[in-house]
Amino acid sequence: MSKPLEGILVVDFSQFLSAPSASLRxxxxxxxxxxxxxPITGDxxxxxxxxxxxxxxESSMFHAINRNKESYxxxxxxxxxxxxxxxxxxxxDVVMHNFRPGVxxxxxxxxxxxxxxxxxxxxxxxxxxxxxxxxxxRPGLDLMLQSISGLTTLNGNEGAGPVPIGLAxxxxxxxxxxxxxILACLYRKLNAQVGGRVEVSMxxxxxxxxxxxxxxxxxxxGQPTVRAKTNSxxxxxxxxxxxxxxxxxxxxxxxGQIPFLGELLNCEELKVFTEVESWFTQRDEIxxxxxxxxxxxxTTDWLAVLEPADIWCAEIxxxxxxxxxxAFKILDMIQEVNMGDGFSYKTTRCPIQINGALLxxxxxxxxxxxxxxxxxxxxxx
Amino acid sequence: xxxxxGIKVLEFAQFMxxxxxxxxxxxxxxxxxxxxxxxxGEAGRNIAIKNLYIDESSMVFHTANRNKQSYAANLKDAVxxxxxxxxxxxxDVMTHNFRPGVxxxxxxDYDTVKAINPRIIYGVVSGYGSKGPxxxxxxxxxxxxxxxxxxxxxxxxxxxxxxxxxxxxDIFTGVHLVQGILAALIDRTKTGKGSIVEVSLLESTLDIxxxxxxxxxxxxxKQPQRAKKGNxxxxxxxxxxxxxxxxxxISIALTPLNILTxxxxxxxxxxxxxxxxxxxxxDEIMELLAGYFIKESTDTWMDIFEALDLKCAPVYNYEQLLxxxxxxxxxxxQEVETSDHIKMRTTRCPIHIDGQKLxxxxxxxxxxxxxxxxxxxxxxx
Numbered sequence: 001m002s003k004p005l006e007g008i009l010v011v012d013f014s015q016f017l018s019a020p021s022a023s024l025r026x027x028x029x030x031x032x033x034x035x036x037x038x039p040i041t042g043d044x045x046x047x048x049x050x051x052x053x054x055x056x057x058e059s060s061m062f063h064a065i066n067r068n069k070e071s072y073x074x075x076x077x078x079x080x081x082x083x084x085x086x087x088x089x090x091x092x093d094v095v096m097h098n099f100r101p102g103v104x105x106x107x108x109x110x111x112x113x114x115x116x117x118x119x120x121x122x123x124x125x126x127x128x129x130x131x132x133x134x135x136x137x138r139p140g141l142d143l144m145l146q147s148i149s150g151l152t153t154l155n156g157n158e159g160a161g162p163v164p165i166g167l168a169x170x171x172x173x174x175x176x177x178x179x180x181x182i183l184a185c186l187y188r189k190l191n192a193q194v195g196g197r198v199e200v201s202m203x204x205x206x207x208x209x210x211x212x213x214x215x216x217x218x219x220x221x222g223q224p225t226v227r228a229k230t231n232s233x234x235x236x237x238x239x240x241x242x243x244x245x246x247x248x249x250x251x252x253x254x255x256g257q258i259p260f261l262g263e264l265l266n267c268e269e270l271k272v273f274t275e276v277e278s279w280f281t282q283r284d285e286i287x288x289x290x291x292x293x294x295x296x297x298x299t300t301d302w303l304a305v306l307e308p309a310d311i312w313c314a315e316i317x318x319x320x321x322x323x324x325x326x327a328f329k330i331l332d333m334i335q336e337v338n339m340g341d342g343f344s345y346k347t348t349r350c351p352i353q354i355n356g357a358l359l360x361x362x363x364x365x366x367x368x369x370x371x372x373x374x375x376x377x378x379x380x381x
Numbered sequence: 382x383x384x385x386x387g388i389k390v391l392e393f394a395q396f397m398x399x400x401x402x403x404x405x406x407x408x409x410x411x412x413x414x415x416x417x418x419x420x421x422g423e424a425g426r427n428i429a430i431k432n433l434y435i436d437e438s439s440m441v442f443h444t445a446n447r448n449k450q451s452y453a454a455n456l457k458d459a460v461x462x463x464x465x466x467x468x469x470x471x472x473d474v475m476t477h478n479f480r481p482g483v484x485x486x487x488x489x490d491y492d493t494v495k496a497i498n499p500r501i502i503y504g505v506v507s508g509y510g511s512k513g514p515x516x517x518x519x520x521x522x523x524x525x526x527x528x529x530x531x532x533x534x535x536x537x538x539x540x541x542x543x544x545x546x547x548x549x550x551d552i553f554t555g556v557h558l559v560q561g562i563l564a565a566l567i568d569r570t571k572t573g574k575g576s577i578v579e580v581s582l583l584e585s586t587l588d589i590x591x592x593x594x595x596x597x598x599x600x601x602x603k604q605p606q607r608a609k610k611g612n613x614x615x616x617x618x619x620x621x622x623x624x625x626x627x628x629x630x631i632s633i634a635l636t637p638l639n640i641l642t643x644x645x646x647x648x649x650x651x652x653x654x655x656x657x658x659x660x661x662x663x664d665e666i667m668e669l670l671a672g673y674f675i676k677e678s679t680d681t682w683m684d685i686f687e688a689l690d691l692k693c694a695p696v697y698n699y700e701q702l703l704x705x706x707x708x709x710x711x712x713x714x715q716e717v718e719t720s721d722h723i724k725m726r727t728t729r730c731p732i733h734i735d736g737q738k739l740x741x742x743x744x745x746x747x748x749x750x751x752x753x754x755x756x757x758x759x760x761x762x
Contacts, residue, residue: 004568004576017592029564048635050596050616051603052660064595133710138687141634143613143621144694148707152623152632153698154546156536162623162630162696164613165545166534166605172589174731176556181732183563184384184409190570196384197735204731207713209552211728212430215444217699218714218726219433225698233523233544236430241523243532243542250542252527280432314524316542318533318604319597330513333587334598346598348591351584352561355576 003030004354008186011036011089012069013076013097013109015043017142017168018202019126020065021175022182023096027068028350028359031094034375035066035366036085039075042368056343058365064347066365067337073369076107084381085109089117091379093189094182096124100139101131111197122185124198126178131199140202142168149206150225154213154235158227174205212236229284231291238280239273239287243316244294250316251299253306258286264305267293332358339364383410384734388566391416391468392449393477393489395423397522397548398582399506400445401555402476406562407448408730408739411474414755415446415746416465419453422748435725438745444727446745447717453749456487464761465489470498471759474562478506481516491577501575502565504558510581525550525582530605531590534615538607538664554585609664611671618660619667623696624674630696631679638666644689645673645682717744 008031012023020035020043027033037043045065046058053060072088074081086108089095095114097104104110104125111123128140138144146152146164156163178200185196207214213225213236227235231242233252240253240261253261258279262270269289273279279286294302299315306313315321322328338344343364350359375381388411392403400415400423407413417423422438425446429439452468454461469475475494477484484490491503505511508520526532526544536543561578569575587594596616597603605615611622613632620633620641633641638659642649652658653666674682679695686693702708715729723744730739755761 004564007571008567025560029560049618049660050592051600052618052657053596053600055599060596060599061592063599064592129707130711133707135707138694139634139690139692141692143632143634144692146613147623147630147632147694147696148702148705150697150699150702151547152696156540156543156546160536160540161625162632163536163543164623164632165549166536166607166612166614167590167593168614169545169549169589173553173556176553176560177731180405180409180556180559180563181734183560183567184732185734187563187566187570188382188384190567192382194382197733199733199736200731201711203708204711204713207708207711208728208731209549210547211444212441213547214699214703214714215440215725215727216431216433217703219435219440220431222700224700227546231541232546234430234546243523243527243544245541250527252523252532252544254521254523277432310519312519312521312524314527316527316532317530319530319594320602320604322528322530325514327509327513327515327583331510331584333584345595347595348587351580351588352557352564353579354561354565356579 003359005030008032008094009092010034010094010096011092013099014126015098016045017061017065017171018175019096019098019178021172022179023069024065024067025176025179025350026094026182028361033069034088034371035069035071037071037073037368039073042071042073046368055345056339063345063365067347068361068363069366070371070375071366071369072372072375076109082108084376086117087381088375088379089114089121092118092121093186094122094124096178096182098126101127101136115195120189120193120195122182122189122196122198124178124182126174127199127201129203130201135203142171145170145202145206149203149210151206151210153225154210154227156227157232158229170202170206170209173209174200174202177205228287231287239283240290242287244291246294246299246302247297249299251294251302252314252316254312256311261290261311264309264311265293265302335360337362337364340367340370385410388412388474389472390414391472391475393475393479394506395478396425396428397445397551398554399476399478399558400425401552402504402558402562403449404445404447405555405559405730406474408741409732409734413449414751415449415451417451417453417748419455419749422451422453436719436721436723440725443725443745447727448741448743449746450751450755451746451748452752452755456489462488464756466497467761468759469494469501472498472501473566474502474504476504476506476558481507481511495575499575500569500573502562502569503575503577504562505577505579506554506558507579507581509583511579520582522548522550522582525586529583529586529590531586533605534593534607535612536607537612538609550582550586553589554580554582557585557588608667611667619663620670622667624671626674626679626682627677629679631674631682632694632696634692634694636692641691644685644691647673712738715740715742717742719744720747720750
């Protein structure tokens, strides 16, 4: 099957996770992505380790983010290297970076400079906080953006203090938004023969992520965010929404009329909450009752009662439990990829299916500068 | 010219994932028409947080469905379905999130739609994919977070599994749907043919964990271990985390421990000279740091760290964020207004195109509000 972005050339100056996750998606959709890496160290993520795990000399994070890409090393501060990259840019459809404001200008790849080389380019940039204002020069790291954007006030129980989401959710979301903007401008480029400029910031992405709760804050006159005291899963939703311990594990309950739940679960105390509003206004009390009651039986016992009644509920699984299920196996979500030196590793595939086909690729991450000479030759740089 | 100008999208999708995709396409310039049941409209109109409503429809609905039109049609009525098919014949994209089998019954499955309009992009959101033992189970945000191991990443070591307190699975699935649809539109420009694009909450929620799952798969399937206190990432070494100060909280992102302790004027015990200990002894190190952070205010620490460009941030709630100059300069919120002149303040699209922020004053429509205009524009009879 041919992939939708076949023939699209992406020149990617970005590092870390945010924008590189966008170019990974473009690659999986069929684009050719050339990573421009700085001399010596390359993308700094190569040495940013998770759990001290070293895979073929580099971090698992780098290998996950940069598979299906090529690597070209260049010193953009040197004229001769820069001229070569300019020739590559002349042939490209997309140029992208995530430098702090001002750096792209110094490296000779500002929007104006790139547009002068290639007037139909889609130029995409990702920053931490936008290009204006008091925060613009601050480093833009995921946890910092979670912390200032109010996101840490939504998770966990009241009284727990701020609870961040334990992965780089803002990096990934801002990268996904960058990818959306690039694709929209590529569509326009192909139809109207014009280039475009896409700008995304982690802060704006973090705010849009919370569009429900921030709109609630505007609508309710700015009342503080209050999480449930126990079993919290959403600061702005009533009971039963939450995660509850059972006798042998945990169960998530998303929706359900409280008195009906009382009946199903054989819990008399819940039957008195007949007012719908009370499920929000008295959620701590309800959750407390429900929490104690659910600890009296195993998860499967409760699921056997709740699922046939079409109550939205689920067992809490870890990766091992999930990966052993038929439902996971049938997704064919894990793929093995191979590096140029023969090293292979397992990772997830692109989550989008087009025309019934999975978007897989066997190409692993590139070694630093692995494709420099090949690209020089191919593009006569 | 907005990049998706001229694109016509029919949204049969309900709740959050599908409609959030429609919203993004609308903000990027597409004409998005919700096809809803007459009278009550889509089911998401009654999903409320904090019991907040704007008119007959909830604030949540208004947040995800602004900038769209509504066409009311009874999909079980022969006359109505004929008109809907005429709409489909003229549309570029349609989306739905019915459980497998429902569109077949209605007679708007992909094969039927493709016969009407071979150029259409047919977007489908499901909970768990179209096959397998879970295919017909209800797919809901919290349930999917619970099943995918995601809840084992946030919160502290002794906490219950901790979901993110917002609709993370829905939001990312919607984002991926847009990516797939836009890629298919690009493909159509080259081939003249439409496509079916499928995403699921399950695959999308695994995708956002791609770095961590890759680490898990290549590291002897070691389960994530959250930090004992101040956890912000199960796989990252100290000092990454959240710390209580004299008057609030501060978060420390990727900062080498020796550089942080030097800035804090702490003598780093020699047992932590080896960088590997920063992960293996994370809890002890974080506890040691916590003893110092509590002694000064957040501002005092920030003054010291900012001067050194260290990657750290204060922790804000919505009131602190939304009143900050760093937020205000973004112009990230906007006012929308219904046809009854009810106003609501909400967020805007986070993507800038050609140097422009994308604002739109158009609110969510009432069910069937645009029937007359649409019947005229598309010449339905």
